[in-house]
Amino acid sequence: MVTNDPRARLMQLVSEQGASLSGLSELIGRNSTYLQQFIRKGSPRKLEENDRRRLARFLGVDESELGAPEDLSSSVLIKPRGEWVDLPRLPLGASAGPGLLAGEELPIGAFRFSARWLREQGLDPAQLSAIRVEGDSMEATLRDGDEILVDRSPRNWRDGIHVVRSGEALMVKRLDLARPAVVALVSDNPAYQTIELEPGEVEVIGRVVWKSGRL
Incomplete structure (x- = not known):
C-alpha cells in the first residue's frame, strides 16, 4: 500500500x-x-x-x-519493473582527452539493469550513474560516445579506470598509484602523455564498472 x-x-x-x-x-x-x-x-x-x-x-x-x-509533480516517469532498476543517465561528458567542464547534473534519462546482476557484481544502485565518454585518449578500451557506468561507492583508491576531477575538468583515465605521493592519470591511447599530479590535486569521483557503445 x-x-x-x-x-x-x-x-x-x-x-x-x-x-x-x-x-x-x-x-x-x-x-x-x-x-x-x-x-x-x-x-x-x-x-x-x-x-x-x-x-x-x-x-x-x-x-x-x-x-x-x-x-x-512529474508528467513523465521511469517506472520500476519487477527485478529491474533504473540508473540515472547524467548530462555530463567525462573527457577522454584534455578535460571537460562538468555541467548540470540532473538526470536526463536512465539505463535499466537487472537488480540481480547488480547484486552479483556487488554494486549498490544508489551509488551508480551513467555518463558519456568524450574524446579518444582511452581508445580502444573506451571510445568517443560510449556510455559508462560509474560506481561512486566510497573506497580506498586503487588502480583501474576511474572518472576523476582535477580543478573543474572531469576526465576518465586509468589510475596508476605505483609511486608514493604521485597520482598518474594514464591514457590507453599511446598518443597521449600521462598526467602526473599530487593526491590533493585529484578527486576520484568513481570507478568505471561497465560500458556500452556502438559497434
Whole structure:
C-alpha cells in the first residue's frame, strides 16, 4: 500500500528497490546522513525541490509521493519493473582527452539493469550513474560516445579506470598509484602523455564498472 507520508514512502521505496539512504543522500549531493535525518528526525521538514526531483526520477515515482504539490509533480516517469532498476543517465561528458567542464547534473534519462546482476557484481544502485565518454585518449578500451557506468561507492583508491576531477575538468583515465605521493592519470591511447599530479590535486569521483557503445 502506498502511504501519503513522504518520509514513510521514501523509506518504503528504499526498502523495495534495495537502495540505501546514505547512497541516495550522496546522489543528491548531500552528506551521507541527510536522508536518514529527514526520515527519522524530521529535519529538514520537507525535501527541497531539486532534491525531491532527483530522488523521484531515480526511484521511478511521481514527485507527489515525496511531498510535491500535485501541480508540480512529474508528467513523465521511469517506472520500476519487477527485478529491474533504473540508473540515472547524467548530462555530463567525462573527457577522454584534455578535460571537460562538468555541467548540470540532473538526470536526463536512465539505463535499466537487472537488480540481480547488480547484486552479483556487488554494486549498490544508489551509488551508480551513467555518463558519456568524450574524446579518444582511452581508445580502444573506451571510445568517443560510449556510455559508462560509474560506481561512486566510497573506497580506498586503487588502480583501474576511474572518472576523476582535477580543478573543474572531469576526465576518465586509468589510475596508476605505483609511486608514493604521485597520482598518474594514464591514457590507453599511446598518443597521449600521462598526467602526473599530487593526491590533493585529484578527486576520484568513481570507478568505471561497465560500458556500452556502438559497434
